[in-house]
Amino acid sequence: MVECLKNENVQIAFGYPGAAICPFLDCLYRSPIRHVLVREEQNAAHEASGYARASGKPGVCIATSGPGATNMITGIATAYMDSVPLIAITGQVSSELLGRDVFQEADITGACEPFTKHSYLVKDAAELPRVFKEAFHIASTGRPGPVLIDVPVDIQASEIPEFIYPQRAEIIGYKPRTQGHAMQIKKALAAIREAKRPILVCGGGVVLAGARDELVAFAEKSGIPVVSTMMGIGVVPMDSRLYLGMIGMHGHQNANRAVGEADLIILCGARVGDRAVSAPEQMAAKAKIIHIDIDPAEIGKNMTAHIPIVGDIRLVLRDFAGQADVSVPQEWIDTVLRYKAEYKPGGEPDNESGFVEPRSFMRSLSAMMEENAILTADVGQNQIWAARNFNVKEGRFLTSGGLGTMGYALPAAIGAKLAKPHRQVLCICGDGSFQMAMCELGTVCQYGVPIKIILMQNDRLGMVREIQDNKFGGRHMLTLLEGNPDFVKLAEAYGIRCALASSNAEAEKLAREMLQSDQAYILVCRVDPDAPTI
Amino acid sequence: MKYTLSVLVENQPGVLSKVSGLFSRRGFNIDSLAVGITEDPAISRITIVVNGDEYIVEQVEKQLNKLIPVIKVKVLEPGRFISCELSLIKVNCNTKQRAEIMKIAELMQAQIVDVATTSLTLRLCDNDERTQTLISLVKPYGIKEIVRAGTLAIEKGAITAKKQPS
Numbered sequence: 001m002v003e004c005l006k007n008e009n010v011q012i013a014f015g016y017p018g019a020a021i022c023p024f025l026d027c028l029y030r031s032p033i034r035h036v037l038v039r040e041e042q043n044a045a046h047e048a049s050g051y052a053r054a055s056g057k058p059g060v061c062i063a064t065s066g067p068g069a070t071n072m073i074t075g076i077a078t079a080y081m082d083s084v085p086l087i088a089i090t091g092q093v094s095s096e097l098l099g100r101d102v103f104q105e106a107d108i109t110g111a112c113e114p115f116t117k118h119s120y121l122v123k124d125a126a127e128l129p130r131v132f133k134e135a136f137h138i139a140s141t142g143r144p145g146p147v148l149i150d151v152p153v154d155i156q157a158s159e160i161p162e163f164i165y166p167q168r169a170e171i172i173g174y175k176p177r178t179q180g181h182a183m184q185i186k187k188a189l190a191a192i193r194e195a196k197r198p199i200l201v202c203g204g205g206v207v208l209a210g211a212r213d214e215l216v217a218f219a220e221k222s223g224i225p226v227v228s229t230m231m232g233i234g235v236v237p238m239d240s241r242l243y244l245g246m247i248g249m250h251g252h253q254n255a256n257r258a259v260g261e262a263d264l265i266i267l268c269g270a271r272v273g274d275r276a277v278s279a280p281e282q283m284a285a286k287a288k289i290i291h292i293d294i295d296p297a298e299i300g301k302n303m304t305a306h307i308p309i310v311g312d313i314r315l316v317l318r319d320f321a322g323q324a325d326v327s328v329p330q331e332w333i334d335t336v337l338r339y340k341a342e343y344k345p346g347g348e349p350d351n352e353s354g355f356v357e358p359r360s361f362m363r364s365l366s367a368m369m370e371e372n373a374i375l376t377a378d379v380g381q382n383q384i385w386a387a388r389n390f391n392v393k394e395g396r397f398l399t400s401g402g403l404g405t406m407g408y409a410l411p412a413a414i415g416a417k418l419a420k421p422h423r424q425v426l427c428i429c430g431d432g433s434f435q436m437a438m439c440e441l442g443t444v445c446q447y448g449v450p451i452k453i454i455l456m457q458n459d460r461l462g463m464v465r466e467i468q469d470n471k472f473g474g475r476h477m478l479t480l481l482e483g484n485p486d487f488v489k490l491a492e493a494y495g496i497r498c499a500l501a502s503s504n505a506e507a508e509k510l511a512r513e514m515l516q517s518d519q520a521y522i523l524v525c526r527v528d529p530d531a532p533t534i
Numbered sequence: 535m536k537y538t539l540s541v542l543v544e545n546q547p548g549v550l551s552k553v554s555g556l557f558s559r560r561g562f563n564i565d566s567l568a569v570g571i572t573e574d575p576a577i578s579r580i581t582i583v584v585n586g587d588e589y590i591v592e593q594v595e596k597q598l599n600k601l602i603p604v605i606k607v608k609v610l611e612p613g614r615f616i617s618c619e620l621s622l623i624k625v626n627c628n629t630k631q632r633a634e635i636m637k638i639a640e641l642m643q644a645q646i647v648d649v650a651t652t653s654l655t656l657r658l659c660d661n662d663e664r665t666q667t668l669i670s671l672v673k674p675y676g677i678k679e680i681v682r683a684g685t686l687a688i689e690k691g692a693i694t695a696k697k698q699p700s
Contacts, residue, residue, distance in 0.1 A: 109548065113555050118602040121548070138602060173544060173605040297596035300589075 001089070001156065002027040004132035007165040010060050012418060013089075014038055014047040018064020020104060021091030023156035025062075036418065036447060039439035041068050043411035045075020045146075047443075049084045050415025053398050054374055054423075056210070058085040058139045059415065065091045066104030069150070070111065074405060077115035079146045081402025082231065083208055085139040086146035087132075088116075095123055095152040109150050117145030125158040129165050137169035142176030143295040144208055176294060180311030185319050188266075188290045188307045193325075195264035195288070197332045198224045201247065203276075204231025204401065205269015205293060211314035215268060216240075218317050222326040224266070225336045227255040229276040231401040232269070234392035242333070244340055248276040250384045250534060254339035259283070261335070267291045269313045272302040273402065280304075292316050345389060346534060349504035356507045356525035358382070358456055362389035364508050365426075365454070368515060373424035374398065374416045378409035378433035381462035381533045386428045388534070395423070407436030413451040414443055424452070424515065431457040431481055441494045444520050452514050458527040459484055466533055491522045498522040536565060537591045538610045538617060538687045540695040541580040544603040545571060552601050553580060562586065562594050566619070568684035577605065579695070583685050608695045610687055617687040620659050622647070623669065626676035627654040635675060642668045653678060661685075 001024050005013070012034045017025055028035055038044040041063040048059025063072045069090040079086045092098070093105045109119040118138050120131045128151075135147040192198055206215050212235050219226050225242045228235060230250075236243040245252030247259055259265065265287045272280050280303035283289075291298075291305035292313055299308040309316055347359030362385050369375075372394040377386040383399055390397070398416060400408040413427035429437075434455050444451065465479040491498030497519055501507035507525050514521040543549045550569060557564050565583040572579050584594055591609055598607045623644075627635055632654065639646055639656050642664065648655035658668055662685065669680065689695070 110551065113552060114559050171602060174602050295600070297593070297600055300592060301596075 001128055001132070001151065002031045002033065003163055004129055004165060005033055005060065006031065008132065008136045009057075012036065012051065013060040013062055014044040014051070014415065015062030015089075016041045016044055016064070016068055018066075018068045018091060018104065020065035020093060020153045021062060021068070021089075021156070023153060024089070024091065024151070035062075036414075036443065038411070039442045041071035042075045042407070043437060043440050043443070045072050045079060045086060045088060046405075046408050046411035046437075047415035047418075048086050048088075049075065049079045049082075050376065050398060050412030051419045052079075052084050052086060052415070053412070054396065054416035055419035058087050058136055060087045060089065062089045063091070064104065065093055065108070065153075066106045068104075069108040070106050073112060073115065074403075076112055076146045076148065078400050078403045078405040078408060080115040080117070082204065082400065083144050084146070085144035087135055087139055088146055088148045090148065090150045091156070092121070092150045092152040094154045096154070098152065109148060112148050115146070116148045117143075119148040119150065121150045122155055123152070125155045125160050128155075128160070129163065133166045134169045134171055138171070138174060142174075143205075177296075177310050178294070178312040178315055180292070180309045180316035180319060182319075184307060184309045185316065185323075188309060189320065189323050189326075191264055191288055191290060191307060192222070192224070192266070196329055197262045197335075198264040198266065198328060199258055199262040200224050200226045200266045200268060201259065201270050202226055202228040202232035202235045202268050203270025204229065206232055206235045206313055207396075209269060209294070209313040211269075211312075211317055214314050214317035214321065218321045218324060221321060222324050223328040223333065224326070225258060225328075225333070227251075227259055229270050229273070229401075230387050230399065233387055233397040234395065237393045238391040242336070244336055245343075246387055249278060250275070250388070252343060252388065254336075254343040257339050258336045260286075262287050264288045264290070267293070267303075267305075268317070269293055271298045274302075277303065346532070347389075351503045351505050353528065354502050354526065355528040355531070356456075356501050356504055358385045358525070358527050358531060359389050361504050361507050361525065362386055362428075363391075364504070365511055366390040368508075368511060369395075369426065370424050371395065373426060374413075374420060376409040376413040376416060376425070376427045378429040379404045379406045380430045380433055381458075381466070381531070382428050382430040382433065382456045384463075384533045385456070406433040409433065410437040410440050410453065411443075413453070414440060414449050417449050417451050418447070427451055427453045429453065429455055430462060431455060431459065431484055431487070432461045435481075435484075438490070441491070441496060445494050445496065448520075450518055450520050452520070453522045454511075455487060455522055455524045456527045457484070457487065457524055458529045458531060460529045462529075462531070463533060465529070487522065487524045496520050496522055498524065500524045500526065502526045535585075535587065537584045537586070538615065538685065539582045539584060539591075539594065539598075540608045540610055540687060541582060541598055541604060542572070542606040542695060543578050543580060544605060545576050545578040546603060549578070549603045550580070552603065553598065556597055556601065557594075560593065560597060562590060566682070566684035568686055581684065581686050606695060610689060615687045615689045617661055617685050618659050619662060619665055619685045620683040621657070621665050621668075622681040623656045623658070623672060624648075624678040624680075625654050625656065625672045626652065626678060628652060631675055635672060638668070638671050642671070644668055
């Protein structure tokens with residue numbers, strides 16, 4: 001198994017030990033592959049996810065059988081929903097005891113069925129090289145996703161006569177289509193030429209396909225305005241002229257308005273999730289839809305597509321660019337630019353309030369960061385504050401967009417920093433989500449991972465609090481975090497530098513200090529419990 | 535409407551649970567499902583009858599195709615395939631009724647595979663419509679038990695699920 005990982009050029013793995021994974025760990029001990037000890041298995045998957053997204057290579061996470069494996073499920077499901085390539089390796093009870101409900105036995109391949117792209121329960125050690133080769137191939141090609149390899153402890157400890165790692169994976173039922181159909185591309189281009197009010201919707205698929213340059217080139221050459229979903233943030237910098245922002249429930253008003261008025265919507269690697277498009281059929285009734293996705297099952301699932309194109313966005317956009325003699329009517333450009341000019345971002349600092357105003361602080365923070373900084377955001381108000389106000393330029397925006405898993409940002413930041421040690425990695429979380437993952441501060445200390453954490457403390461589970469205010473008569477049920485610790489002291493206990501800010505001026509000053517430090521740093525920002533999301 | 539799908543899968547453990555799990559997870563309704571090996575022992579065929587509209591059947595087809603061990607999914611064209619289903623029907627039957635039921639069996643081309651003093655078991659291999667007819671004909675005698683195998687289907691002519699004729 002270790003030889004397989006070496007053959008796949010794996011440099012790092014995130015995991016937590018247990019009896020049923022010990023034979024494998026013992027070989028890993030004697031290998032050059034770095035192993036990071038997490039503090040809870042869910043975070044092994046999140047750290048591998050942060051690593052995978054930052055490096056572009058599959059992330060590897062390891063857990064033992066039973067509770068180790070079941071703890072990892074949320075992390076695997078999070079990666080599945082955001083199409084992140086992961087290889088999850090779990091130990092399993094001895095193969096002759098399978099099905100007897102012995103100590104720490106769980107049917108993890110069965111339990112993960114809905115959240116994995118594929119899974120293996122290996123019952124013959126001779127199959128391991130083929131299984132690993134296939135797993136890496138499946139995880140990283142087509143629409144990426146997590147693959148689980150469950151290996152009973154006796155199989156880990158057994159010997160095979162000869163180790164030959166296959167050159168290629170041969171799977172008869174798996175041949176992802178990458179080249180867009182020429183006829184469909186021709187139809188799409190004709191529709192683009194005819195359109196009076198075209199718009200490009202950029203989703204997470206563009207990031208996964210590494211099609212950022214192609215999308216920007218096509219948008220610039222054709223002059224078609226661009227909006228993005230939350231997963232597509234960072235493909236086009238927020239300050240680009242024809243970029244209108246994020247669409248959806250928590251999106252920018254001007255972006256939603258432009259999409260609502262468009263007569264042609266070009267969906268690029270966007271799966272039309274309900275948070276991005278709340279009424280897809282209304283949209284499809286008003287506009288012609290071109291839907292480009294590598295996963296044929298996404299086309300037509302949530303929205304009717306008039307011109308479907310199955311393929312790798314990068315290749316399809318290259319085909320587009322080669323034939324894009326498109327000129328977008330000036331009237332439409334003027335309209336969307338007017339909408340953009342009319343949009344005023346919410347939130348102004350008030351240095352007398354005793355609080356940091358989060359939206360304006362996100363904007364000033366974003367101006368301080370290096371161009372290629374990696375930002376991870378948790379789930380809740382902090383995520384929307386970051387998504388709407390942080391200008392991701394050459395860097396990345398990593399968040400749990402699909403499953404919406406709280407506690408993602410901190411471990412994802414650790415993984416991203418280990419993948420890209422020379423880039424700034426900033427983690428934005430709320431006091432709710434931070435406490436779901438704060439055991440990972442131990443990992444931060446053990447491996448000296450210099451991530452910068454912005455902790456927005458409002459002593460509330462703010463987004464649900466807001467729903468309760470708006471829809472449930474202000475009855476705050478389970479949304480008041482009254483038992484919060486003193487986070488500065490908590491950081492001190494770990495030996496991590498930490499500071500507390502109660503105004504934007506103070507937060508900005510401390511953020512500068514934080515970014516200059518070569519150590520991990522937590523900046524706790526006191527936020528008004530009533531601060532709005534948008 | 536009912537759609538019949540012919541699905542070729544790799545013959546390996548866990549495939550059936552992957553396929554059936556997908557149906558319950560995505561809320562698709564299966565009328566019947568039948569599995570068996572094919573002319574190639576490495577490949578099994580699952581014949582699925584799905585109840586739904588065009589959107590559902592398109593989703594079923596696409597989602598099935600996403601499963602790695604699924605090799606090919608074909609939605610069979612109505613009227614272009616032969617289908618049949620094996621049914622075993624155990625009916626209450628006293629000595630006086632035996633001749634009547636045997637007559638029904640003969641009419642419906644069902645076989646009598648077991649006779650006892652108070653029961654009689656019929657075997658029918660036919661399509662869904664004729665199976666329903668037989669069931670309704672013997673219902674008045676009192677049905678003790680029905681065992682049905684699920685629909686099998688094969689395309690008419692030289693076409694196969696693997697290849698279109700050239």
